[in-house]
Amino acid sequence: MLIIDFHMHVYEEPWKGWVVDFLKSINPSVDYTKPVKPEHLLRDMDKAGVKYGVVFAESTPQVTGIVSNEFVSRFCSETERLIPFASVNPNLSPDAAGELEYCVKELGMRGLKLLPSYMYFYPNERRVYPLYEMAEKLKIPVIFHTGTSVFKKVRQKFADPLYLDDVAVDFPELTIIMAHSGRGLWYNAAEMLARIHENVYMEISGLPPKKLMSYFPNLEKLSDKVIFGSDWPGCRLDRLVSDIKSLPLSEEAIEKILGRNAAEILGLKNGKDF
Numbered sequence: 001m002l003i004i005d006f007h008m009h010v011y012e013e014p015w016k017g018w019v020v021d022f023l024k025s026i027n028p029s030v031d032y033t034k035p036v037k038p039e040h041l042l043r044d045m046d047k048a049g050v051k052y053g054v055v056f057a058e059s060t061p062q063v064t065g066i067v068s069n070e071f072v073s074r075f076c077s078e079t080e081r082l083i084p085f086a087s088v089n090p091n092l093s094p095d096a097a098g099e100l101e102y103c104v105k106e107l108g109m110r111g112l113k114l115l116p117s118y119m120y121f122y123p124n125e126r127r128v129y130p131l132y133e134m135a136e137k138l139k140i141p142v143i144f145h146t147g148t149s150v151f152k153k154v155r156q157k158f159a160d161p162l163y164l165d166d167v168a169v170d171f172p173e174l175t176i177i178m179a180h181s182g183r184g185l186w187y188n189a190a191e192m193l194a195r196i197h198e199n200v201y202m203e204i205s206g207l208p209p210k211k212l213m214s215y216f217p218n219l220e221k222l223s224d225k226v227i228f229g230s231d232w233p234g235c236r237l238d239r240l241v242s243d244i245k246s247l248p249l250s251e252e253a254i255e256k257i258l259g260r261n262a263a264e265i266l267g268l269k270n271g272k273d274f
């Protein structure tokens, strides 16, 4: 089975102390005080049977820090199994659309990660639209952090997935992915958007697999629109994958969630795995 992890983090500088403590409590197998290397990700991916991983840059200095686009691009260039996604902060970048174009055309990045509640903007603000126009033009997916987050200085109101409704209507050609599927407060809103909009997907990182069916009783029917992600290193990847495999779903639904939907979005459809 082709398995793709759509949500992985790396770090350039050591994370802030409290982030390290938080991660250590979840996944002690990584030494967060030393530089992370591609082999650390690949080791956990191999153990879990994951073929490809999407790795995010992060331009969120107010909350977690900065993981630069250049760093992530370089990091992923060592193996075709790691797929770099850019991060552009519309409040900090003087030319957000231009920066995204640079990341895709010059750095070879293949998607955009936005964290409205860490960057402080509503996804449907018109001033952010040039960024979506550029993503649509470049034919790359945009993944938004949605749902509550325990990190300090996060402003939760910006994480409501409902604001993506405007984006989905105004950019019908843009692939929109809701990381964490509205975790905490907004599961219903996330599910509703994924059902209504052909271009909107739910990504399930940070949600305990055992709770998934209670959050989303219609998961089988939704399986065309659901994507696996782990939030590595804040997870036990092998356990996550085996827990998803044992959900009471058809084999086809599990294959779609664990990899097929992501493969289509990432354009891996004609790869040797199909």
Ligand SMILES: [Zn+2]
Binding pocket: 007, 009, 231
């Ligand atoms: Zn994450």
